Amino acid sequence: MTRFLASRLLQALVVLALMSLAVTVLMALMPGDPVDMMLAGNPRATPADAARLKALYGLDRPLLERYWHWLSAALSGDFGYSRLYAQPVLTVLGPRLLNTLVLLGASMALSVAVALPLGVYAARRPHGWADNVINLFCFAGISVPVFWLALLLILLFAVELQWLPASGLGPVGGESLVERLPYLVLPVASLTLASIGGYTRYVRAAMMGELRQDYVRTARAKGLGESRVVWRHALRNALIPIVTVVALEFGVLFSGALVTETMFAWPGMGKLIYDSIMGNDLNVALVALLFATLTTLVGNLLADIAYAALDPRVSFKGGEG
Amino acid sequence: MRSGLAALTIATSLLSAPALAEKDELVIGLTQFPANWHPSIEAMASKAYVLSMARRPFTAYDTDWQLTCLLCTELPALEKGTAEYETRPDGGKGIKVTYTINPKAAWGDGKPVTTEDVLFTWTVGKHPQSGYGNFDLFARDIVAIDVKDERTFTIHREKPVCTYREINDFEILPSHLERPVFEADPANYRTRSKYETDTTNPGLWFGPYRITQVEPGSHVVLEPNPTWWGQAPAFKRVIVKTIENTAALEANLLAGQVDMVPGETGLPLDQVLAFEKRHGSRFQVIYKPGLFFEHVELNLDNPALKDLRVRKALLHAIDREAISKQLFDGRQPVAHNEISPLDRVHAPGYATYAYDPALAAKLLDEAGWNQRRAGVRHNAQGERLSLEIMTTAGNRSREVLQQVLQAQWRQAGVDVRIVNEPPRVLFGETLDKRRFKAMALFAWVSAPENIPRTIFHSSMVPTEANNWSGQNYAGYRNPEMDKVLEDLEHVCEPDANRALWAKLQRIYAEDLPNLPLFFRADPYILPPWLDGVVPTGHQDSSTLWIETWKPKG
Numbered sequence: 009m010t011r012f013l014a015s016r017l018l019q020a021l022v023v024l025a026l027m028s029l030a031v032t033v034l035m036a037l038m039p040g041d042p043v044d045m046m047l048a049g050n051p052r053a054t055p056a057d058a059a060r061l062k063a064l065y066g067l068d069r070p071l072l073e074r075y076w077h078w079l080s081a082a083l084s085g086d087f088g089y090s091r092l093y094a095q096p097v098l099t100v101l102g103p104r105l106l107n108t109l110v111l112l113g114a115s116m117a118l119s120v121a122v123a124l125p126l127g128v129y130a131a132r133r134p135h136g137w138a139d140n141v142i143n144l145f146c147f148a149g150i151s152v153p154v155f156w157l158a159l160l161l162i163l164l165f166a167v168e169l170q171w172l173p174a175s176g177l178g179p180v181g182g183e184s185l186v187e188r189l190p191y192l193v194l195p196v197a198s199l200t201l202a203s204i205g206g207y208t209r210y211v212r213a214a215m216m217g218e219l220r221q222d223y224v225r226t227a228r229a230k231g232l233g234e235s236r237v238v239w240r241h242a243l244r245n246a247l248i249p250i251v252t253v254v255a256l257e258f259g260v261l262f263s264g265a266l267v268t269e270t271m272f273a274w275p276g277m278g279k280l281i282y283d284s285i286m287g288n289d290l291n292v293a294l295v296a297l298l299f300a301t302l303t304t305l306v307g308n309l310l311a312d313i314a315y316a317a318l319d320p321r322v323s324f325k326g327g328e329g
Numbered sequence: 330m331r332s333g334l335a336a337l338t339i340a341t342s343l344l345s346a347p348a349l350a351e352k353d354e355l356v357i358g359l360t361q362f363p364a365n366w367h368p369s370i371e372a373m374a375s376k377a378y379v380l381s382m383a384r385r386p387f388t389a390y391d392t393d394w395q396l397t398c399l400l401c402t403e404l405p406a407l408e409k410g411t412a413e414y415e416t417r418p419d420g421g422k423g424i425k426v427t428y429t430i431n432p433k434a435a436w437g438d439g440k441p442v443t444t445e446d447v448l449f450t451w452t453v454g455k456h457p458q459s460g461y462g463n464f465d466l467f468a469r470d471i472v473a474i475d476v477k478d479e480r481t482f483t484i485h486r487e488k489p490v491c492t493y494r495e496i497n498d499f500e501i502l503p504s505h506l507e508r509p510v511f512e513a514d515p516a517n518y519r520t521r522s523k524y525e526t527d528t529t530n531p532g533l534w535f536g537p538y539r540i541t542q543v544e545p546g547s548h549v550v551l552e553p554n555p556t557w558w559g560q561a562p563a564f565k566r567v568i569v570k571t572i573e574n575t576a577a578l579e580a581n582l583l584a585g586q587v588d589m590v591p592g593e594t595g596l597p598l599d600q601v602l603a604f605e606k607r608h609g610s611r612f613q614v615i616y617k618p619g620l621f622f623e624h625v626e627l628n629l630d631n632p633a634l635k636d637l638r639v640r641k642a643l644l645h646a647i648d649r650e651a652i653s654k655q656l657f658d659g660r661q662p663v664a665h666n667e668i669s670p671l672d673r674v675h676a677p678g679y680a681t682y683a684y685d686p687a688l689a690a691k692l693l694d695e696a697g698w699n700q701r702r703a704g705v706r707h708n709a710q711g712e713r714l715s716l717e718i719m720t721t722a723g724n725r726s727r728e729v730l731q732q733v734l735q736a737q738w739r740q741a742g743v744d745v746r747i748v749n750e751p752p753r754v755l756f757g758e759t760l761d762k763r764r765f766k767a768m769a770l771f772a773w774v775s776a777p778e779n780i781p782r783t784i785f786h787s788s789m790v791p792t793e794a795n796n797w798s799g800q801n802y803a804g805y806r807n808p809e810m811d812k813v814l815e816d817l818e819h820v821c822e823p824d825a826n827r828a829l830w831a832k833l834q835r836i837y838a839e840d841l842p843n844l845p846l847f848f849r850a851d852p853y854i855l856p857p858w859l860d861g862v863v864p865t866g867h868q869d870s871s872t873l874w875i876e877t878w879k880p881k882g
Contacts, residue, residue, distance in 0.1 A: 040757020094365040094525040166584040273572040276548025
């Protein structure tokens with residue numbers, strides 16, 4: 009286990025180093041110099057002004073030198089300042105990360121909680137009317153564009169019924185969870201309705217496969233109750249592919265949901281990453297994308313560990329899962 | 330089941346019930362959140378809009394486009410002796426201009442606004458590491474500042490410019506708060522300034538309101554500033570919410586969670602026109618044409634566009650009045666010149682180009698594009714009159730306009746191909762480096778009485794040699810225009826100055842270095858109960874007069 013973890017940690021470091029270099033190079037290749045764009049609205053700015061600001065922001069130095077400077081500082085815990093927000097990168101990232109975790113964490117938990125019983129129910133009665141209704145619901149969720157669904161929810165629940173707030177993090181001055189909860193309902197509903205379909209289809213497919221296995225037939229022949237067969241035996245095995253999908257989604261928890269965040273004015277990581285890339289704010293874009301990469305790697309590691317817990321045949325001996 | 334649903338409904342509505350905004354609170358919806366808060370580092374429309382509630386420039390253009398004093402007591406003037414030509418130590422001619430700070434002006438923590446703040450602001454502005462974009466004003470234009478007393482100071486300007494009275498960009502800083510931060514580390518001042526680290530510090534603000542809460546990316550709360558010296562503001566709280574998606578912003582308006590959407594950084598014109606048709610009875614909708622000059626930039630190095638007859642024909646071939654009516658409900662006035670008719674320096678009498686397809690055809694024939702094959706004009710060498718037009722991808726209004734122009738030019742026998750790019754690429758590369766082949770549709774924004782030197786002077790053509798500086802993307806070169814642009818900066822005698830402005834507009838209309846289309850109208854959606862909001866139509870925000878905003882009755 010220790011060897012396995014050490015090997016994965018090493019892999020993660022290599023991936024992160026490559027990712028940081030790739031992001032730096034790709035952002036440098038983007039059209040439009042950040043200082044030129046900053047000065048575009050100032051007709052009195054001279055080439056000397058542009059040169060002065062480029063030197064101030066370190067943009068006059070060669071790309072690799074800039075990268076090396078950032079890397080050395082980052083390794084000592086200094087991730088630099090955001091050029092756009094004039095704040096330390098971690099100060100900019102912190103609140104956005106929390107907002108994203110709340111939004112996407114709630115949505116993912118709700119999606120999985122609903123998708124599991126729905127998928128299992130559909131798999132137990134394939135092609136029956138209930139399965140057809142569930143499938144219809146799933147395909148509708150998958151097919152409907154998130155922005156359209158979000159707008160529909162806002163129009164219905166905020167404009168027409170006036171039950172829920174249309175957007176924002178919470179009432180001005182309202183810090184408590186109870187005060188903020190209503191603001192979470194529509195964005196979470198919009199994300200959840202869009203993702204339940206996918207999860208349900210995975211659960212259904214995995215369960216249908218397991219329910220056809222010999223061990224299920226044997227368990228039934230031994231006289232085990234149907235619910236024990238389904239929930240204790242079949243589902244446990246069906247969870248392995250589902251865990252993979254959830255683990256891959258884990259990285260998304262930290263990289264945000266751009267469309268939903270924009271529609272519901274929910275300042276999260278998706279919008280921050282988009283704005284930092286478009287605004288050429290390298291430090292923020294770099295750290296945010298690295299964080300998303302790191303969490304995807306951690307999600308995969310957790311999935312590997314979960315496989316061992318779910319399937320006794322999986323072992324970490326020899327450094328492989 | 331039914332009772333459960335009812336309970337959920339009641340619980341939800343009790344929890345959320347977004348209370349209708351009280352009349353002592355105003356909720357403003359913007360589509361952009363200010364990235365930072367320092368008044369002079371990084372310019373942003375949304376930041377200017379919010380900061381104009383919490384601070385005031387020395388001078389600004391008012392809603393009638395007249396220069397006015399906001400922080401000073403009186404505009405300096407040559408005839409009053411508060412402005413005076415002088416000889417600089419190097420022998421050149423300069424001008425000294427004296428201002429007096431309003432004696433009642435005080436920062437939100439009670440400290441008076443003094444000449445100490447003026448000197449400190451100048452020190453920061455001219456420091457090469459402070460991060461100021463408008464370095465020109467602080468480091469070159471202002472050569473010295475003399476302090477007479479706590480409130481009166483004299484600025485010595487390098488050149489005797491006709492706009493000597495204006496110091497709109499001299500955004501004063503509180504030296505008692507900012508000096509220690511700046512002196513400790515000038516190179517990192519832009520990130521360590523209290524505007525970024527302690528934004529709700531009352532001492533940073535001196536407008537009718539001060540910023541009391543900032544939720545990054547979401548909203549800003551402003552409350553009345555007890556040290557404000559002018560008319561008391563009417564609202565106990567102003568909340569500025571950011572909702573970037575315009576459809577969601579519209580839904581917020583309808584849900585009553587946003588009271589108003591200003592034109593400065595709000596909804597696009599086409600969306601507001603549709604909104605007004607559906608919900609106009611519930612809101613006041615104001616359209617304010619301003620200084621955004623929508624035009625077709627021409628690359629004058631293009632062989633076809635070099636010919637003035639082709640440029641004139643292109644303008645005669647499009648029906649701008651009909652386009653304005655059809656696409657913009659007539660709210661967006663047709664532009665016949667680069668200078669807005671609302672500007673004091675506008676001088677009618679220049680040539681205009683009405684829709685006249687017959688004249689367009691005649692001009693094209695004369696220019697040698699007289700053979701039509703498959704509807705497209707060709708010249709004697711068999712070359713097609715084919716031009717490319719670019720605009721900012723994703724700007725629905727411009728993309729529709731572009732298609733209408735394409736169709737009307739097609740009728741005149743001009744083949745126009747659409748090639749659009751994201752704004753970042755179009756402005757960051759294509760225009761900046763003059764890589765557009767023929768035409769580009771976008772807007773210039775200026776200020777009242779702004780001399781368009783960077784756009785029309787031949788020294789402002791971006792080239793590799795000048796590191797692609799300047800905004801004369803057309804590559805327009807006319808020595809007569811250069812002379813007028815240069816003279817406008819220092820010939821200030823009113824009649825002579827007016828004559829120069831008239832000449833500039835005449836040369837523009839005769840040369841057509843670009844094709845004028847419209848002056849963009851900014852749409853404002855206001856609640857019926859709100860009074861006093863007057864859009865400016867120029868770069869100074871309507872919030873500079875927010876103390877006059879109040880509930881009706």
